Amino acid sequence: MPFIDLPPWMISLLLAPFGLVLGSFGNVLIHRLPQEDPAERNVVTKASHCPACKARIKPWHNVPLLGWLWLRGRCAECGWRIPGRYPLVELLTGLLFAASPWIFPFGTLIWLKGLVCGYALIVLFFTDFTEMMLPDVIQFPLMALGVLLTLPQLLRPETLVNIWTAPGALLQALAFHNGLQPAPGYQGFEPTVTWQASLIGLAVGYGVPALMNLLYKAIRKTDGLGMGDFKMLAWLGAFWGWAPMLGILFLGAGLGAAVGVPLMLMRRSTGQTMLPFGCFLALATPIVVFFGRALWLGYLGWVG
Numbered sequence: 001m002p003f004i005d006l007p008p009w010m011i012s013l014l015l016a017p018f019g020l021v022l023g024s025f026g027n028v029l030i031h032r033l034p035q036e037d038p039a040e041r042n043v044v045t046k047a048s049h050c051p052a053c054k055a056r057i058k059p060w061h062n063v064p065l066l067g068w069l070w071l072r073g074r075c076a077e078c079g080w081r082i083p084g085r086y087p088l089v090e091l092l093t094g095l096l097f098a099a100s101p102w103i104f105p106f107g108t109l110i111w112l113k114g115l116v117c118g119y120a121l122i123v124l125f126f127t128d129f130t131e132m133m134l135p136d137v138i139q140f141p142l143m144a145l146g147v148l149l150t151l152p153q154l155l156r157p158e159t160l161v162n163i164w165t166a167p168g169a170l171l172q173a174l175a176f177h178n179g180l181q182p183a184p185g186y187q188g189f190e191p192t193v194t195w196q197a198s199l200i201g202l203a204v205g206y207g208v209p210a211l212m213n214l215l216y217k218a219i220r221k222t223d224g225l226g227m228g229d230f231k232m233l234a235w236l237g238a239f240w241g242w243a244p245m246l247g248i249l250f251l252g253a254g255l256g257a258a259v260g261v262p263l264m265l266m267r268r269s270t271g272q273t274m275l276p277f278g279c280f281l282a283l284a285t286p287i288v289v290f291f292g293r294a295l296w297l298g299y300l301g302w303v304g
């Protein structure tokens with residue numbers, strides 16, 4: 001597989017345009033999936049149009065990042081100010097793709113998994129941030145995919161790919177490895193997310209917050225977390241295993257409290273203000289995936 005033998009910077013350049021285009025599609029998902037009207041949720045055949053005046057967007061105005069810059073952030077027809085989220089999502093997805101071969105060995109399962117997870121988190125962060133919802137159409141397939149991604153390593157556990165990292169330096173990586181902490185420098189290929197850890201993650205990801213919610217409901221008489229949050233934890237559990245999923249839940253809750261408590265005090269709110277918890281889970285995920293084990297070992301050392 002000579003394609004994999006390219007140096008990472010060259011793979012970055014080849015991947016970045018795909019990221020920008022998928023980022024542009026991500027904006028379509030973010031805008032349309034939370035819509036109430038099923039016809040408005042069509043993300044496949046409906047052409048891009050301005051949400052304000054419904055005018056069709058010309059193809060050259062729809063080029064990721066450049067279109068927005070060219071239009072100076074306004075609709076060409078009606079002058080509607082295009083939210084900064086549009087170029088931001090394109091930029092983040094472009095960066096995700098460009099950064100991916102530096103973080104994950106290109107062409108391996110963990111690389112694919114990182115990209116899918118990263119892209120999903122960008123989209124879900126913004127649907128939750130803007131509309132307070134996490135669409136089922138995205139989350140249900142991810143639950144199944146998380147478990148399915150553990151199967152290739154059962155069938156072909158020893159398959160190696162060669163990765164050219166520097167002149168004369170060849171790194172061999174397990175093609176179907178899908179474990180945690182691949183960064184930095186492709187170090188630390190253990191532990192692998194097994195199908196058992198994935199299935200338990202799926203079940204516990206949905207079950208533990210559902211139980212917490214029952215408790216919260218009994219005490220506060222209101223929902224603490226939305227159902228979308230459970231589904232997000234369920235697919236994150238399927239992707240990264242049950243232990244990292246619990247790490248994501250606790251770190252996400254901590255980040256949520258760090259933002260939510262001062263907000264509540266400032267507004268003297270009654271505690272009824274809903275925070276987009278999915279946003280905090282999205283922020284917590286990369287921290288736990290890359291640094292979770294180091295943080296956990298550090299915590300154990302500090303406790304004991």
Ligand SMILES: [Zn+2]
Pocket residue numbers: 050051052053054055075076077078079080
């Ligand atoms: Zn317009």
